[in-house]
Amino acid sequence: MLPSDESLLSQFKQGDASAFRALVDRYTAPLYNLAVRLLRDPMEAENITQETFLRVVGALDRVQLDVPFKPYLFRIAVNLCHDQARKHKPLLFADLERNPNDELANAEDAIADDAPQVWEQIEEKELHARLRDAVDNLPPNYQAAIILRYVEDFSYDDIAQTLDLPVNTVRTRLRRAKLQLRARLDKDTRPPKHVTQIQ
Structure with missing residues (x-):
């Protein structure tokens, strides 16, 4: 031990x-x-x-x-x-991914797979990029809380001690950060106003 x-x-x-x-x-x-x-x-x-x-x-x-x-x-x-x-x-x-490796190697691996898996990987990369962008646009105090919780896997108590905040403030910041992330991601997935939907 x-x-x-x-x-x-x-x-x-x-x-x-x-x-x-x-x-x-x-x-x-x-x-x-x-x-x-x-x-x-x-x-x-x-x-x-x-x-x-x-x-x-x-x-x-x-x-x-x-x-x-x-x-x-x-x-x-x-x-x-x-x-x-x-x-x-x-x-x-920066990236929320733990190990952002060589893009070319990742692309070569994706091409070697069947087409459906390639599209899934492309969609996943796009989602990660949108998520990174959304986190980049959060206020710094929300960014730190999100990274400590979801990347470093800190407990609420550990985040509170790390950021020198009450636990309830940590919970509030995380909740507000997630709401902002959700709103940003939802906004990014809606078609532009000038594009009409085909029925």
Whole structure:
């Protein structure tokens, strides 16, 4: 069984550098994924990830062992992303897909399949693109809540701790964000007003 975050943090506070290395190994990829989705810039995401860990080390004497570490860590990263985004408008949020790989390889795979499956894959890609666009157009506070909940799979409590909000505010933001996403997606699927329906 892996040691808990709090156990590793306690060991690090006592001078065990390998314990902090274990935390870095555990959270580098999730923090990077969050930052790259929020900023859509791999270089900035790397910087944010490193800066997040540096902030933990810098505040080590103030880090509380009785508070869950993961939401604390992600709060630092989200705040750094928001600060970075304010410096470099416009704020764009990246793909919601976990691993956006080579488009050409995906297209070649699709062509190799039968025609019905190709159309299904094309429709799915279009839906993902529309969803990404809709999320990109949400206000930043809604974007962060949506990404933490549906990409990083955070609980409402963890999101509340990460964003330093009451749980009910998190629920409200998620509900409003989903309503905005639904409205945007519905709007995108309606034919333009100048196009008449053929009966």
